[in-house]
Amino acid sequence: MTEQTTNSAFSLDVLDNGVAVLTMDVPGESMNTLKIEFAEQIGEMLDKIEADNAIKGVVLISGKESSFVAGADISMLAACKTAQDAETISKGGQDMFQRIEDMRIPVVAAIHGPALGGGLELALACHYRVCSDSDKTQLGLPEVQLGLLPGSGGTQRLPRLIGVQQAMKMMLTGAPVRAKQARKYGIVDDMVPHTILRDVAIELAAKGKKPAPRQPKLNLMGKFLEKTPVGRNVMFNQARKQTLSKTKGNYPAPEKIIDCIETGLSKGLKKGMAIEARHFGELVMTPESEQLRNIFFATTEMKKETGVEGVEPGKLSKVGVLGGGLMGGGIAFVTATKAGLPVRIKDIRPEGIANAMKYSYDLLIKKVKRRFMLKSQMQKQLALLTGSTDYSGFGDADIVVEAVFEDVGLKQAMVADVEANCHEGTIFASNTSSIPICQIAEKAKRPEQVIGLHYFSPVDKMPLAEVIAHEKTSDQTISTTVDFARRQGKTPVVVKDGAGFYVNRILAPYMNEAANVLLTGQPIEHIDKALVKFGFPVGPVKLLDEVGIDVGTKIIPILMEQFGDRFKSADAFDKVLADDRKGKKNKKGFYDYSGKKPGKEVDATIYTLLGISPNSSMSGKEIAERCVMMMLNEAAMCLEEGVIRSPRDGDIGAIFGIGFPPFLGGPFRYMDSLGAKHMVERLEHYATTLGDKFTPAKILRDMAENDKRFYS
Template sequence: MTQDVTTDNGAADSGAFTLTRQDNGVAILTMDVPNESMNTLKAEFGDEISAMLDEIEADPGIKGVVLASGKPSSFVAGADISMLAACETEADARALATGGQEVFDRIERMRPTFVAAIHGAALGGGLELALACHYRVCTDDQSTQLGLPEVQLGLLPGSGGTQRLPRLIGIQQAMKMMLTGSPARAKQAKKYGIVDDMVPQSVLMEVAETYALKGKPAREKPQRSLMNKALELTGPGKKMLFKKAREQTLSKTKGNYPAPGYIIDVIETGMNEGMQAGLRAEADAFGKLVMTPESYQLRQIFFATTQMKKENGVEGVAPQSVNKVGVLGGGLMGGGIAYVTATKAGKPVRIKDVRPEGIANAMKYSYDLLNKKVKKRFMRKTEMQKQMSLLTGSLDYNGFQDADIVVEAVFEDVDLKQRMVADIESHCHEGTIFASNTSSIPITQIAAKANRPEQVIGLHYFSPVDKMPLAEVIAHAETSDSTISTTVEFAKKQGKTPVVVKDGAGFYVNRILAPYMNEAANLILAGEPVDHIDKSLVKFGFPVGPVKLLDEVGIDVGTKIIPFLVDEFGERFTAPPAFDKVLADGRKGKKNKKGFYLYESKNPGKEVDDTIYALLGLTPSVSRSERDIAERCVLMMLNEAARCLDEGVIRSARDGDIGAIFGIGFPPFLGGPFRYMDTLGVSHVVERLRHYEQEVGEKFAPADVLIKMAENDQSFY
């Protein structure tokens, strides 16, 4: 197939778009946004793309158009979110959606056949653009993914996605993709029918051109089972389908997120009343959602994490290169750290454990996760083997001599960790960084006997490591700037969002979590039922309640940090005596199937173990509202977060918000502890703390910084 470009009328260039005519009747329309690493759709492109479409329409020699990206690793990553900040009213936001719909409608109605040639990410507006084309061809590359993630920003697809995707692949699959925001990999996209073909990258353009000369497709209805036909193609079936979707969504969101409800409504409108009615409903809903406080906060999280990805650990200090990694300890954390290092960072990992079973377990951790991907066809077996080959193990320090960073994930014992530091200093090269995954021991103590304390740092992951996005990077007084920057860069390569925090008991995340958990325990001792406390906090917006979280983490692990906190910060961190009784009864939580919840029942972890009340000498009864319980626990967390910022434990309110959301699931729609305090008003926070100080005790005394801020009418942002 010829790729010759006609040089006389040549390539028409219009900023982000270039039109290259070929002598085979196919024109290549390339999108390449200047000075950006990825393509994003911007409002100002409207006139530009319209002019291009005019030119295509006017040229009878163009029979087909291949829409491609000029970026080497992605198609179109979505719409530029920052343009939503300029919307002052619902009408402004609705106009943005309507503008996008009109351009994509025009592409769908064009005389030449349009084909989207997709390599890499086609997300949000990028997928909506592809859906407006007559055909879609994608590469079989690992990086290729297609999705509509708008719900994660508190929005819905606003340029026709809510209408085109269900018509293409069926209501249920489309709704699932929109409600979760999860993208489909290339193989899934082909299976669902989002793309017409999946090919190696080397022939993407050639195959796309073949489709461009085919003429427009007569789309068959999506492949449906008999059950799905009954649900999606009959009036009563559709009614039941949407009703069930609303019930399931409400049980997950607890009504805290408006976007999922609008997504269901808009799809239903389009499916019952037709495409045009659906598009009007979509634009209206988009306008409303852009102006909601939930979407505002979710967009701030997006901007914060994007900004953090671009930052070094220490400004102006470049990271050292990390070519090989050591991991000490083959337990759950060690296995998880080895996994993200090999699979995300792509670095060889040497795992050391004192027992062969420890190394075998760490290897199995990675094997099981990768094998699951192979079985689901997300990954080729050869790719799995390549990643597994990066993992090796040893019972001694053989193979550690060239490790640039060694992450320690052994038991929480100061002497043991100090011994590990000495071992690494004697077995590795002079520049090797020692990073401790401790959750409770101050890094200053771990580095106390080090010969090179400037190369000792904390790197605290959260469990399970393969899923939790946060890593705390903890510098003690002698940690060098180079060690900080290198560790931050290493954590980013592992797919983590790193937050740099100052050394001290509990660091940041566990320090703000402890008073919250303690307050939940105090409420149990006051007679509140365990499930009432957990449901109150889940309704508030946490993914799990505090008591359930303690069972999940391990009651023994969760309480280990308390003595360190009491030593450093005093009585306000004293845990209620309940914990001692619970531990003395052999209750460690989920891991030994004995905790606050039942794990040997039909629904493991769903029902409270009522014997806990007899153990604690209690007769449970609900005496406080869900709102009061949530307020009491959350205020303890907010107060401690304010102290952490004031003491320089975290560098900024932004870091504190991201740390709480990614580390402990603080409700994202509230924006994090500091944005939430701004929303409530700092004076209101102080007033409520003083209320509980009088009612409950002095542990609720507001932090000095909050009192000063309230007096001066200040906010965190």
């Protein structure tokens, strides 16, 4: 007997053995998400189950092929006008899940695919959880990444199930766990092949017995920290200190998550639930959460787009990579492991090919050792990588990505080689970080198939890829390259050709200004701390050491050639480079790389080299404003010139490419929050005192005069 209300996301099938299979399948969606209107639908189903005494167990399962429940539909939060509105949503979820937990018969969650956020909270309210051993299965509470906390009982149930420390780690990072980890931690009771998941869950429900209260597995130290008042004080105080050191007070959600967990443990489940709902409501109304949700919606939107509207990407069956260095090795890795495409690597030396292969091996063997991957899976992925010191094996490559030295002549020669050795439809994608693509395509026979594809280092971790089209690049090439980058796990942003493209162009004036501030005598650590406090993951001087001072400054002449003295670098860079200071890579830079803590403290000899006496005469706020204003103004010019297609693309590019503070929403969201008039006033103030480089962009002046915003 199967029952389903018209257009309902839930259907009920009562089996002959007395088990009711409750299937969730949201109509018209590829994945299940929880919506407010589902409360009534699931309530009706639970009423029917409770009214039938013949039912002795329930299995909750998804009707989707590869998703349990991917979370709650966060778009519903936009309708909340007050914290109380959002708190009501939280309480509604809590009440529904509590009803499931209070049922007289066991409820078994059969999990295949993502069980995230509200999806995991739903599963936690069930009495048993069984998951598939599929790579698609992952369980987590990622709400913190949206500036929120689990609002349907997650802060209370997960710590009680697996222990405070592991639960807190999952909630504060938002990182999901795979099936094997979920089984190890005790989140699920069993892990089975997907083919028998439903049968195992039904068999468990048919026993008709709810489990005895569970206790998390804790070692001696764990018992002290979690089971004694003194231990708890130590644990929560330490958690708050560590959280504050990481967030710098810019993200309110982690602190409130800790508060919810502590309240629930010390004052009981009822008070824990109450504080969870209240904090959830408060967080929904914070500007930080609003901006983080904006980023979520923007990236979701971008996943649905092709490079050029209406132009479908071409088919890719094989990829070539030129250069076996760190970038080439990283590009080959994400192509084989994420896109699942065979890769042919070319380098002038056999050692280069070996290094590129080793790059992938080293990353994959770590997964094998941690049991995230089978050795056979690793071998299958490594088998996709081959190499040669000539162009043999490149004839059938559909796209060739070049990752060699920043030299126009060399790159032009590569274009000619690819055109001579590959088929007529092969796309040539250059991973240049600064050279205009039109120059690389200058001598090409088929310039319409030349494009820029700028990755960020390390390629396996950085989520952004800039897709750079010059004037002659075809729409087909753009769409195919965007699709390729997306298949590699990247968020591609299409930008217009020109020196520095978008990300490096807005980064350069920011870095230059940090150097100018240094030359006024401000201590290096003072500058870096000011920008980390502002919200960047690392300060500008430290960043320069990390990427390489020689590499970081190489783009400056290219930018000056196109844009003039606005990009003139500080004299400091010339002196530093003349002293052979390249940063971390040659253990000689702005920071000291000798001793027990390499890179943690400033190399004091840098001040002598620059002829300055460090003195913290400028506030951290002023330092941050000077540097950031240069970046914001440049971003506005990029939009004005059509370098980026929209404020949205500019925000995502800056956040994913250089770590612009996500809680501020990106440069354009941040400028909207400051207001165009404020932007122009501050830029004019600095232009008066520090020079024309701070002259406000025309677009900002126009917006200030007409009271306009980047986002309507």
